[in-house]
Amino acid sequence: MIKLDNVSKSYNQTRVIDCISLEILKGELFVIIGPSGSGKTTLLKMINKMIQPTTGKIYIDGVDISSIKGELLRRRIGYVIQDIGLLPHMSVKENVSIVPKLLKMNKKKIEEKVVRILDMVGLDPSIYLNKYPSQLSGGQAQRVGIARALAADAQVLLMDEPFGALDPITKSHLQNQISRIHKKLNKTIVFVTHDIDEAIKIASRIAVIKDGRLVQVDTPKNILSKPKNEFIVSFLGSDRALKKLSRLYVKDFMHKADRINLAGKDLGYLTDAVTKNYIWITNENDILKGWADLSDSDQDNKRQVSYIEVDYKMFAAGVDETLKDTVSKMLWHSSKVLPVCKEDGKLIGEIDLADIITKT
Secondary structure (H helix, E strand, O other): EEEEEEEEEEOOOOOOOOEOOOOEEOOOEEEEEOOOOOHHHHHHHHOOOOOOOEEEEEEEEEEEEEHOOHHHHHHEEEEOOOOOOOOOOOOHHHHHOHHHHHHHOHHHHHHHHHHHHHOOOOOOOOHHOOOOOOOOOHHHHHHHHHHHHOOOOOOOEEEEOOOOOOOOHHHHHHHHHHHHHHHHHOOOOEEEEEOHHHHHHOOOOHHHHHHHEEEEEEEEEHHOOOOHHHHHHHHOOOOOHHHHHHHOOHHHEOOOOOEEOOOOOOHHHHHHHHHOEEEEEOOOOOEEEEEEEEEEEEOOOOOOEEEEOHHHHHEEEEOOHHHHHHHHHHHHOOOOOEEEEEEOOOEEEEEEEHHHHHHH
């Protein structure tokens, strides 16, 4: 899909990209990572001709991009940057419509596309379509930036540290979102970051660069288990084993969860009905409302029931959530077991810390 053949870039005798050759396969989420000043962004910008290589060739679908005008090439490539670059005088709808209008798409089709893409990136069109950038949070604005990049149906999406300025919770949500979009649309995504946890979590393959040179190109699994040299080892950090949890998902470790609908019933009856020390409480639609703790006994050794109400959005694990995020949530809530819910709060299972430890 994308091939770099012995590409270099120099500024005033200083070589910032040094003879890089690599091939990015169609449908990959390919992450380029390295320390600040390693040449990551320069490499990315050469792919869409925002920067011209000093030597070497770049091919997209077998075509040498030096033969394509830069503005025409960029209309075929989605581009998302950290500071988003939304036009402040345009609504969300107008921002997302920019490239489709340049490509002279049908007006009705553009409107349908904008609605569909906003929904895909997790923004309700009925709420956000006519908002302006100043009315958006950082995470919402970044979602609009992703929507704009997707709007032209480009098969290549370039992302330059798009989540670097966001808070950890929003960043994690958007990482999950881009992974879902990648799986759904099968686009080729080239993603630049300096965050090794982010790279391990989302990448199909990773290219580590240092001082403008490729150090290792491999899958996240192999980068973690077979680092090429001491630089890679130090870059991965001392928690290398924990980083593996970023590639494992709740859906592969969850199991059946006991639950009960307490509508119109007294909590006291649970002392006889439940054999475990806890049970999840749902409403009539199977939406998680909380859990009953039966671990305490009174002086006569009779089981006591405590009802703990929870917000499933904060407490439950998602089926597509990574084990790293789930273990973090367990520690935060001081719980060895978490319910697993769909996005609407419907309880579909539970995940146990003991299973994570024994099965990984």
